[in-house]
Amino acid sequence: xxxxxxxxxxxxxxxxxxxxxxxxxxxxxxxxxPLIQNKAVTAQIRKNLEIKYGLDKPIAQQYLxxxxxxxxxxxxISFTQQNRSVNDIIxxxxxxxxxxxxxxxxxxxxxxxLWGALTALYRNRLPDVVIMFLVILGISVPSFVFAALGxxxxxHLNAIAGRTLLPVAGWGTVSHMIVPxxxxxxxxxxxxxxxxxxxxxxxxxxxxIRTAKAxxxxxxxxxxxxxxxxxxxxxxxxxxxxxxxxxxxxFVVELVFAIPGLGRYFVQAVQQLDxxxxxxxxxxxxxFLVLMxxxxxxxxxxxxxxxxxx
Amino acid sequence: MSDVIxxxxxxxxxxxxxxxxxxxxxxxxxxxxxxxLLGWLSKLTTGGGSLSEAVDPLTGTITxxxxxxxxxxxxxxxxxxxxxxxxxxxxxSLLRRGPGTTLLPGVAERWEVNEKGATxxxxxxxxxxxxxxxxxxxxxxxxxxxxxxxxxxxxxFFVYPVKNGEAINRGEMPIEALGVRAVDDRTLAVDFExxxxxxxxxxxxxxxxxxxxxxxxxxNGRYGxxxxxMLYNGPFRISKWVHGAQLRFEKNPYYWDSDRIMLNVIxxxxxxxxxxxxxxxxxxxxxxxxxxxxxxxxxxLEHRWKINRFADGSVFYTEFNHRPGRLTTNVNLxxxxxxxxxxxxxxxxxxxxxxxLPGVSLFPAWLPGVHGLFRQEYPPEPVHxxxxxxxxxxxxxKQELGIDTMPPLILLTGDxxxxxxxxxxxxxVFKRTLDLDVKIDKQIFKQRxxxxxxxxxxxxxxxxxxxxxxxxxxxxLFSSWNKNNRGMYSNPELDRYxxxxxxxxxxxxxxDAFGAIQKIIQEDVVIIPSxxxxxxxxxxxxxxxxxxxxxxxxxxxxxxxxxxxx
Numbered sequence: 091x092x093x094x095x096x097x098x099x100x101x102x103x104x105x106x107x108x109x110x111x112x113x114x115x116x117x118x119x120x121x122x123x124p125l126i127q128n129k130a131v132t133a134q135i136r137k138n139l140e141i142k143y144g145l146d147k148p149i150a151q152q153y154l155x156x157x158x159x160x161x162x163x164x165x166x167i168s169f170t171q172q173n174r175s176v177n178d179i180i181x182x183x184x185x186x187x188x189x190x191x192x193x194x195x196x197x198x199x200x201x202x203x204l205w206g207a208l209t210a211l212y213r214n215r216l217p218d219v220v221i222m223f224l225v226i227l228g229i230s231v232p233s234f235v236f237a238a239l240g241x242x243x244x245x246h247l248n249a250i251a252g253r254t255l256l257p258v259a260g261w262g263t264v265s266h267m268i269v270p271x272x273x274x275x276x277x278x279x280x281x282x283x284x285x286x287x288x289x290x291x292x293x294x295x296x297x298x299i300r301t302a303k304a305x306x307x308x309x310x311x312x313x314x315x316x317x318x319x320x321x322x323x324x325x326x327x328x329x330x331x332x333x334x335x336x337x338x339x340x341f342v343v344e345l346v347f348a349i350p351g352l353g354r355y356f357v358q359a360v361q362q363l364d365x366x367x368x369x370x371x372x373x374x375x376x377x378f379l380v381l382m383x384x385x386x387x388x389x390x391x392x393x394x395x396x397x398x399x400x
Numbered sequence: 401m402s403d404v405i406x407x408x409x410x411x412x413x414x415x416x417x418x419x420x421x422x423x424x425x426x427x428x429x430x431x432x433x434x435x436x437l438l439g440w441l442s443k444l445t446t447g448g449g450s451l452s453e454a455v456d457p458l459t460g461t462i463t464x465x466x467x468x469x470x471x472x473x474x475x476x477x478x479x480x481x482x483x484x485x486x487x488x489x490x491x492x493s494l495l496r497r498g499p500g501t502t503l504l505p506g507v508a509e510r511w512e513v514n515e516k517g518a519t520x521x522x523x524x525x526x527x528x529x530x531x532x533x534x535x536x537x538x539x540x541x542x543x544x545x546x547x548x549x550x551x552x553x554x555x556x557f558f559v560y561p562v563k564n565g566e567a568i569n570r571g572e573m574p575i576e577a578l579g580v581r582a583v584d585d586r587t588l589a590v591d592f593e594x595x596x597x598x599x600x601x602x603x604x605x606x607x608x609x610x611x612x613x614x615x616x617x618x619x620n621g622r623y624g625x626x627x628x629x630m631l632y633n634g635p636f637r638i639s640k641w642v643h644g645a646q647l648r649f650e651k652n653p654y655y656w657d658s659d660r661i662m663l664n665v666i667x668x669x670x671x672x673x674x675x676x677x678x679x680x681x682x683x684x685x686x687x688x689x690x691x692x693x694x695x696x697x698x699x700x701l702e703h704r705w706k707i708n709r710f711a712d713g714s715v716f717y718t719e720f721n722h723r724p725g726r727l728t729t730n731v732n733l734x735x736x737x738x739x740x741x742x743x744x745x746x747x748x749x750x751x752x753x754x755x756x757l758p759g760v761s762l763f764p765a766w767l768p769g770v771h772g773l774f775r776q777e778y779p780p781e782p783v784h785x786x787x788x789x790x791x792x793x794x795x796x797x798k799q800e801l802g803i804d805t806m807p808p809l810i811l812l813t814g815d816x817x818x819x820x821x822x823x824x825x826x827x828x829v830f831k832r833t834l835d836l837d838v839k840i841d842k843q844i845f846k847q848r849x850x851x852x853x854x855x856x857x858x859x860x861x862x863x864x865x866x867x868x869x870x871x872x873x874x875x876x877l878f879s880s881w882n883k884n885n886r887g888m889y890s891n892p893e894l895d896r897y898x899x900x901x902x903x904x905x906x907x908x909x910x911x912d913a914f915g916a917i918q919k920i921i922q923e924d925v926v927i928i929p930s931x932x933x934x935x936x937x938x939x940x941x942x943x944x945x946x947x948x949x950x951x952x953x954x955x956x957x958x959x960x961x962x963x964x965x966x
Binding site: 120121122123124126127128129130131132133134135138139141142143170171172173174179182183185186189192193196197200201204207208211212238241242244245248249254257258259260261262263264267268271303309310312313314317345346347348350354355361362363 | 411412413415416417419420423424427428430431434435436438439441442465469471472473474477479549550551552553554556557566569570622623624625642643644645669670671672673674676677680681683684686844845846847849850851853854863867882883884886
């Protein structure tokens with residue numbers, strides 16, 4: 091188990107290095123650079139800027155300098171936010187996205203598992219039909235529609251109540267977190283519901299369930315210990331990438347609800363070709379995703395005795 | 401047999417269903433507990449969120465939202481609008497803006513400008529937010545910083561009118577050679593590089609603001625990065641800055657004219673540029689103003705709110721590529737294209753953005769002239785559409801270029817919906833009236849700029865926002881030495897008029913020069929004007945005294961007040 095973990099971690103480091111290099115190459119292949127602005131500057135000013143930011147050196151040298159700094163944990167200074175280091179940006183804004191992401195994934199997981207079990211239990215009956223219809227909506231409707239609708243709903247709610255029940259936007263208290271995390275988790279919840287449903291249906295018809303029923307085990311025990319617990323396994327596998335996807339994909343929700351998360355900085359950095367922030371956040375997200383996948387694989391090995399990690 | 405199975409199936413379902421309901425209850429509780437835990441944890445790191453109201457007369461507080469975080473509050477390096485807005489409220493330069501385009505004393509209580517230079521006498525009670533006085537040395541230090549090559553300030557050219565500014569920026573002279581010195585603590589003497597009649601208008605900008613050397617150096621390169629790494633000498637000071645989340649101004653008790661300031665707090669706890677989100681905040685009574693877009697305008701009209709309009713001063717146009725080898729170097733082709741373009745149709749029928757006006761000239765309507773408005777004193781040729789005449793010019797162009805059919809022209813444009821609709825309009829009009837093909841080259845921001853600079857286009861959708869309120873900010877755009885002249889238009893006569901406008905001290909001579917420039921640009925069809933941008937917004941009726949500006953801090957709340965609080 092330990093050897094497996096170490097091996098996976100080493101592989102992970104190589105993967106992250108790969109991601110960093112690919113991003114660096116892609117970033118520099120795109121025409122334009124972070125210094126070019128709508129209002130052109132004189133050649134002299136441009137030269138001063140290039141020297142200051144080290145862009146006057148050849149590409150290969152820039153790459154080596156960058157990797158060297160990265161190994162020291164220094165991702166440099168943002169080009170657009172000229173007084174903030176990339177480390178500072180990630181350290182201040184990732185916890186916000188993470189909080190939003192954790193709440194969203196917990197909401198999605200609890201909801202997905204329960205709705206999925208419900209639809210499997212009442213297969214082809216009214217609850218199943220209604221929920222599956224909602225699931226299709228949840229998967230196909232984009233998150234910005236949910237975000238806009240959610241915010242509009244809050245406005246009307248507050249208008250009816252006559253005072254602010256839940257804030258319409260912003261961040262900082264519990265009441266700011268509830269609606270954005272629900273909106274963010276909806277799509278994943280729909281997806282997990284479907285996954286849970288098909289997983290449950292497979293198990294419900296399995297031989298060992300019939301045996302358990304024939305043996306006369308109490309119904310709650312069969313349901314909880316055998317059906318539910320086994321059906322959850324595929325959902326856990328998916329959770330790893332899902333956590334990373336939600337945490338990084340919160341950009342739209344962050345924009346609509348004015349939440350100071352990392353997603354916004356990431357997208358803005360790409361639009362502004364802010365080299366240092368692009369590299370920093372991509373490497374960070376890459377490492378985060380790789381770590382999540384490794385953790386889930388280890389967890390899977392613990393939870394499912396049939397799986398042996400070598 | 402089957403009966404038994406169905407029977408046990410139903411009771412199984414019922415029991416299992418009850419279990420599920422119990423689990424669901426636990427799940428909801430767990431979610432709420434987790435949310436509260438995370439909420440408590442986040443309070444430890446980012447500080448509380450705001451639940452305040454838009455306008456509070458008791459505390460003299462207004463709440464607004466910001467479109468984006470200011471990237472740079474170091475006045476020697478700030479160039480963007482958001483930073484300009486913040487600096488305009490928390491700092492003050494030698495002069496400040498009065499009503500309209502007037503200039504009033506700021507840190508300087510009186511001043512004198514002549515051909516050789518300028519002198520400013522500073523007031524005795526101008527102080528920083530730590531109580532120490534603002535001195536002439538603070539201006540000397542700041543202006544030297546702007547042209548210091550290592551500082552790499554994009555606005556260094558603002559200080560080029562000061563003697564040796566450009567040479568210092570090129571690294572040819574030390575910063576002490578800059579033509580500004582502190583005669584004593586309260587007297588600032590400036591030497592010009594060449595006669596600069598509009599120097600007063602430059603000096604009012606945040607770029608020319610003071611920076612105190614001892615404080616700047618104590619920040620170790622982090623000056624302007626946080627609320628506590630800045631000193632304030634303006635009407636407000638920044639009391640709280642949570643990056644990406646909140647900016648909060650409080651009245652600065654050390655400001656020399658603090659009696660004039662009627663608001664106590666300007667709180668901006670929301671950072672988003674999503675038009676719907678901002679309108680939702682306004683509807684919820686959380687913020688005092690909200691800009692409107694085409695979609696949200698209808699919403700505002702339904703609520704019967706008063707819609708305010710403001711021309712933000714910028715002009716948008718189609719620019720031609722005048723590099724050798726390009727078809728667009730042929731003036732008759734340009735004439736043909738311009739004669740079938742109808743800016744009115746573009747603005748009112750295609751773009752339908754509230755507040756925009758059809759473009760007429762490179763010089764927008766708001767520019768000041770000798771006594772009144774520039775465009776009233778020097779009226780441009782009115783726009784007219786004439787398809788038959790356009791055909792004649794097109795034939796002429798084809799003859800001169802020696803071709804039978806025109807190959808497709810490349811129109812470079814941005815990737816946002818507004819630019820796209822504009823590009824499609826031109827594509828449609830040129831095809832419909834002149835049977836000309838246009839290839840739309842859609843690029844995102846940085847790539848569009850890169851292509852513009854490299855000259856990879858026939859036509860490009862471009863625009864310009866004024867740097868200062870003098871026609872020169874538009875007039876020198878197409879001089880052959882201007883880096884912003886990305887189409888590389890070169891006309892010695894236009895260059896000559898630009899030089900006159902730059903150096904003449906006679907206002908009439910300068911405005912005559914601009915009139916001539918306008919004429920050349922229209923006759924030579926250097927550009928096809930599209931529109932002059934206007935913004936529409938709603939405002940809480942209890943908040944008055946907001947000043948909107950084309951240049952400088954916009955919106956300006958330094959003279960705003962809440963009805964019912966005075």
